[in-house]
Amino acid sequence: xxxxxxxxxxxxxxxxxxxxxxxxxxxxxxxxxxxxxxxxxxxxxxxxxxxxxxxxxxxxxxxxxxxxxxxxxxxxxxxxxxxxxxxxxxxxxxxxxxxxxxxxxxxxxxxxxxxxxxxxxxxxxxxxxxxxxxxxxxxxxxxxxxxxxxxxxxxxxxxxxxxxxxxxxxxxxxxxxxxxxxxxxxxxxxxxxxxxxxxxxxxxxxxxxxxxxxxxxxxxxxxxxxxxxxxxxxxxxxxxxxxxxxxxxxxxxxxxxxxxxxxxxxxxxxxxxxxxxxxxxxxxxxxxxxxxxxxxxxxxxxxxxxxxxxxxxxxxxxxxxxxxxxxxxxxxxxxxxxxxxxxxxxxxxxxxxxxxxxxxxxxxxxxxxxxxxxxxxxxxxxxxxxxxxxxxxxxxxxxxxxxxxxxxxxxxxxxxxxxxxxxxxxxxxxxxxxxxxxxxxxxxxxxxxxxxxxxxxxxxxxxxxxxxxxxxxxxxxxxxxxxxxxxxxxxxxxxxxxxxxxxxxxxxxxxxxxxxxxxxxxxxxxxxxxxxxxxxxxxxxxxxxxxxxxxxxxxxxxxxxxxxxxxxxxxxxxxxxxxxxxxxxxxxxxxxxxx
Numbered sequence: 001x002x003x004x005x006x007x008x009x010x011x012x013x014x015x016x017x018x019x020x021x022x023x024x025x026x027x028x029x030x031x032x033x034x035x036x037x038x039x040x041x042x043x044x045x046x047x048x049x050x051x052x053x054x055x056x057x058x059x060x061x062x063x064x065x066x067x068x069x070x071x072x073x074x075x076x077x078x079x080x081x082x083x084x085x086x087x088x089x090x091x092x093x094x095x096x097x098x099x100x101x102x103x104x105x106x107x108x109x110x111x112x113x114x115x116x117x118x119x120x121x122x123x124x125x126x127x128x129x130x131x132x133x134x135x136x137x138x139x140x141x142x143x144x145x146x147x148x149x150x151x152x153x154x155x156x157x158x159x160x161x162x163x164x165x166x167x168x169x170x171x172x173x174x175x176x177x178x179x180x181x182x183x184x185x186x187x188x189x190x191x192x193x194x195x196x197x198x199x200x201x202x203x204x205x206x207x208x209x210x211x212x213x214x215x216x217x218x219x220x221x222x223x224x225x226x227x228x229x230x231x232x233x234x235x236x237x238x239x240x241x242x243x244x245x246x247x248x249x250x251x252x253x254x255x256x257x258x259x260x261x262x263x264x265x266x267x268x269x270x271x272x273x274x275x276x277x278x279x280x281x282x283x284x285x286x287x288x289x290x291x292x293x294x295x296x297x298x299x300x301x302x303x304x305x306x307x308x309x310x311x312x313x314x315x316x317x318x319x320x321x322x323x324x325x326x327x328x329x330x331x332x333x334x335x336x337x338x339x340x341x342x343x344x345x346x347x348x349x350x351x352x353x354x355x356x357x358x359x360x361x362x363x364x365x366x367x368x369x370x371x372x373x374x375x376x377x378x379x380x381x382x383x384x385x386x387x388x389x390x391x392x393x394x395x396x397x398x399x400x401x402x403x404x405x406x407x408x409x410x411x412x413x414x415x416x417x418x419x420x421x422x423x424x425x426x427x428x429x430x431x432x433x434x435x436x437x438x439x440x441x442x443x444x445x446x447x448x449x450x451x452x453x454x455x456x457x458x459x460x461x462x463x464x465x466x467x468x469x470x471x472x473x474x475x476x477x478x479x480x481x482x483x484x485x486x487x488x489x490x491x492x493x494x495x496x497x498x499x500x501x502x503x504x505x506x507x508x509x510x511x512x513x514x515x516x517x518x519x520x521x522x523x524x525x526x527x528x529x530x531x532x533x534x535x536x537x538x539x540x541x542x543x544x545x546x547x548x549x550x551x552x553x554x555x556x557x558x559x560x561x562x563x564x565x566x567x568x569x570x571x572x573x574x575x576x577x578x579x580x581x582x583x584x585x586x587x588x589x590x591x592x593x594x595x
Contacts, residue, residue: 003304009036010181017131017177023070026131027061030070034063037185043192055104056155057096064191065124066184067101075130076174084135087128088171093152098126098137099169100153112158121148122167125187134180135172140376142168173449179490185305186369193367197377202384204362205290207265211362212286212389215355219345220268220282226348231595233344238526240281240341240471246503247398247469261391281341283389284472288342291382291479292322293359295336298368298482300327302489309364312353321356322346334494334546336478339553341471371483375441379405380432380480400431400470408434412442419446423463428504430466433477436499439464440484453490460485465498474501496542520581530588533581535572543570544582552589559586 016029031047038045045063052058061068075083090097096104102124110117121139128135139146149163157163175183194200205212226233259270262279270276297309312318317326324330324337345351370377383402387395395401403411412435417425419442427435440460448456466481468474477499482488520531535541544566551562563582566572574582 006037006040006304009033009040010178012036013181014177020073020131023060023072026070026073026129027068030061030068030129037188041185041188043188045188051105053101053104053108054155055107056153057101057104059101059105062105064188066187067098067105067124067126069098069101069126069128071128071130073131074133076128076133076135077130083130084128084171084174087135088126088137090153096153098128100150102126102137102139103148104154107154107158107161110158112160114161117161118165118167121165127184129180132177133174134177134183135174136180136183137169137171139167139169140374142166142376144168182302182305183373186301186373189301189305189369190367190373194365195377196366196368196370196381198379198381198384200366201381202388204365205385206388208388211358213266215359216266216282216286216389217268218352218355219285220266220279222345222348222351223278223282225350226344230347230349232347235527235592236341236344236347237278237281241277242526243469243471244277244280258391258394258397261393265389265391280390280394285342285345287382287386287389287472288475289356289359290363290385291475292337293356293363294368294382295479295482296321296326296329297360297363297366298371299329299332299488301369302372302487303327305369309360311357311360314353315351318346318351318353318356331494332488332491333482333497335496336482340475342475372487375444375484375486380434380437380476381483382476382479383432386476400473402432403434405434405438408438411435412438419443421447421459425464427466430468430477430499431470431473433466433480433499436464436466436477437480437484440481444484444486453486454492457485457491457495461495461498465500467500467502467504469501469503471501474499519577527592528588530585531581532585533574533578535574535578540570540572543572548582548586548589552586552593555593557590559583562586 010033013029013033016032017026020026020029027049031049034045034047037043048062049060050058051062059067060070069087071083071087075081075086077083086097088097088099090100102121106117106120106124109120118141122141124138126137128137139148143166145164146167146169147164148167149157203209207213207216223233223237227237258276262268262276263270266279268275268279270279300309310317312321320326322337322343323339324334329337339346380402387402390400417423417439425436425439427433430436443460443463444456447459451459464481466477468477478497481497481499519534521534523530523532532541533544535544547566547570548562551565556562559582563574563579566574
């Protein structure tokens, strides 16, 4: 089934709802939709109408674990009437709504077992639908206590059951038709995919797994061949090695002690210290690939849920994916998919795309959109995988210690953070981003009902910033940041994730040098020294560098072409001194591009 065919099913459903004259018409259209979409997606959907609970109430329809309550046409848009309250809590004290339907049917399924009751209660979703808009509600596990028993809504209660549980009831604002249908498809997907968790991902991608071991060994052999024959790949590796030396300094000589531990993990020959570093580079490459494929899977399924992922057909597909051009990802987030150290394999003429396709297929077994439909269960889902890929002593020697979630929460609580709408937070050694993402979750809970999604995200990316010197930590933190933002397909314009690779200890020194130089920042790399011109603002500097990269990669041969685009498209006009620096930088990069 193609994406176009699924889109046609959704369009037909919308047309039937537009033509509906009653609740029964909406119910009939919904039954047809769930039947067709279930067949299209290969999901078995159990459909029942007018189901009565022994504990009270009759729900309009049930599709697997989704409980539907149909309301009068356009009730949620009716002025001076709270149609959402009617759908969720009923018209009056005797009428039931989705809150009590979820409770009563969970009681019926539990057969008096409290654990089963909690499982059904927190696994089910209530949907109110008026033919044009959807309202979603559910119970989620929480430290808060909620009274779920009301004698006039639930006929009887198991004798030994408590009346209150550590759950929280949440209800959404109305979703427009297409956005609501997309969310329903996400819930349907979740019933046939593995739970996204640190434990489940580690089980699939741990070092001992065949998919990880074979891919890492393949990449290691490819790197060895490429360093001799591909100057671009050699440049990326040498620059990573330079930064690696900056980070670990005198400890580099200790890495040879880790040979035995690495050999236990991977069937790779180690001759010297350089082989250990190359293997570390490959493990980080593999981990970076996993993070980026996970985020791409999330994004693709948020655009149109439940479509099987498109595999990589050829080298151009590979480039599109890791340049952020697949599904127009770069039009939503413009600094996640970047050609950096760990994308070196995309420059190899001999790369076997089957290894990427195997990872794409394995990741599609997971419900990657859990970060949207059940954000409370998603933390740093990849940290256990990274820990399993790297020997413990090697990680600790590199100073890599993951902060546990309870400690992050405790630290934030004691930090004096006031949770203000414009309060800014910088984590200068953010690692995988656990402090920042925890803060974003708290910010979401506090302000999501007061702001539109785009307003909320705008505040978040201005308020929460992270630095780290380790390039793989930056990628991981960016991935976790994206997961914490929810449905990124709602973004109206591209955003940049404010996680930056830098040495936070040296930032004040660099700032002082910048003041002394006035109009440029000096950068030292493995292929030479560069002077980056300083423009009027950080935004202008970001625009300058992004366009410069795009023009070089698009094979521009004239500095004037670049400068013209900068002026015409972005209104950035440089003074004479800055223009000289920009021209020299363009020439240096162009020469490297054609080496």
